[in-house]
Amino acid sequence: MRSTTLLLLATAIVACTGTKTTTAPAAPASAVPTDAVRELSRMGSDAVLWQNASAEAYWIYKQAYQQALTRMMWNVVERAKAYRDNETRRPMAVIVDIDETVLDNSPYQVETVKSGRTFDQAEWKVWTDKASAKPSPGALEFLLMAKEASCEVFYITNRDVRERASTLKNLADAGFPFADEAHLLLMEGTSDKTERRARVRATHDVVLLVGDQLRDFDERFKDRSVKDGKATVDAMADSLSKYFVLLPNPMYGTYRDAVQGKGTDAEKLQRMQEWFQRNGY
Ligand SMILES: [Mg+2]
Numbered sequence: 001m002r003s004t005t006l007l008l009l010a011t012a013i014v015a016c017t018g019t020k021t022t023t024a025p026a027a028p029a030s031a032v033p034t035d036a037v038r039e040l041s042r043m044g045s046d047a048v049l050w051q052n053a054s055a056e057a058y059w060i061y062k063q064a065y066q067q068a069l070t071r072m073m074w075n076v077v078e079r080a081k082a083y084r085d086n087e088t089r090r091p092m093a094v095i096v097d098i099d100e101t102v103l104d105n106s107p108y109q110v111e112t113v114k115s116g117r118t119f120d121q122a123e124w125k126v127w128t129d130k131a132s133a134k135p136s137p138g139a140l141e142f143l144l145m146a147k148e149a150s151c152e153v154f155y156i157t158n159r160d161v162r163e164r165a166s167t168l169k170n171l172a173d174a175g176f177p178f179a180d181e182a183h184l185l186l187m188e189g190t191s192d193k194t195e196r197r198a199r200v201r202a203t204h205d206v207v208l209l210v211g212d213q214l215r216d217f218d219e220r221f222k223d224r225s226v227k228d229g230k231a232t233v234d235a236m237a238d239s240l241s242k243y244f245v246l247l248p249n250p251m252y253g254t255y256r257d258a259v260q261g262k263g264t265d266a267e268k269l270q271r272m273q274e275w276f277q278r279n280g281y
Pocket of ligand 1: 100
């Protein structure tokens with residue numbers, strides 16, 4: 001027993017010495033998470049677990065993409081009927097978001113929870129540089145069917161322009177159609193996708209949009225001031241039903257930003273705690 005303890009101690013000393021003499025890479029600024037960061041990270045752990053590992057999330061994605069296929073086909077038929085005989089037909093398109101829509105970044109989110117951190121742009125880029133995100137369940141099959149149905153696919157994402165090459169590589173390696181510069185509209189200055197959607201609509205008949213955020217359909221969903229945005233959902237239910245399919249993402253997004261607001265992690269944590277104080281029964 002005693003010799004085991006000594007062995008462990010010796011191993012620990014060697015390990016520590018090794019750490020000191022090794023040239024370690026420069027630690028990122030967030031290497032030592034503050035208590036607020038750790039607490040915020042811990043608050044997100046159930047959401048990350050659900051998204052990454054649950055059969056429920058897996059099936060909801062597949063179910064949603066089945067629904068997307070049905071809606072797309074109905075809208076394709078309707079568009080075709082709407083054209084008069086001599087009218088020149090415009091090409092049709094499907095618009096999809098990328099993150100948590102066609103690519104699954106939950107492994108990155110698992111890493112943040114594991115290390116007690118929250119989202120960090122530099123660490124995110126390390127992840128996207130790997131270009132190894134797996135397709136979301138059902139996404140690849142749906143987009144290949146969209147191509148079969150003569151719909152071009154446009155990827156409108158809030159990844160930034162420095163992630164262009166790795167994003168295209170990830171999409172192409174995974175087998176997604178239209179993984180080229182002309183069909184990838186990255187964030188250039190604003191997270192508001194309205195102008196980028198308009199650019200696609202200027203040349204194409206858009207038959208369906210798919211995203212994990214309601215803002216992937218319409219920027220009006222950024223406003224959560226009236227009934228947490230549910231009033232806007234009710235007001236737009238008809239067009240949502242016909243032209244949009246929403247995927248689940250409890251890990252991050254407008255719903256959480258509306259509560260946390262902007263500022264330091266300590267301020268975000270404070271607002272989260274206040275939200276829980278105010279609600280319930
Ligand atoms: Mg997304």
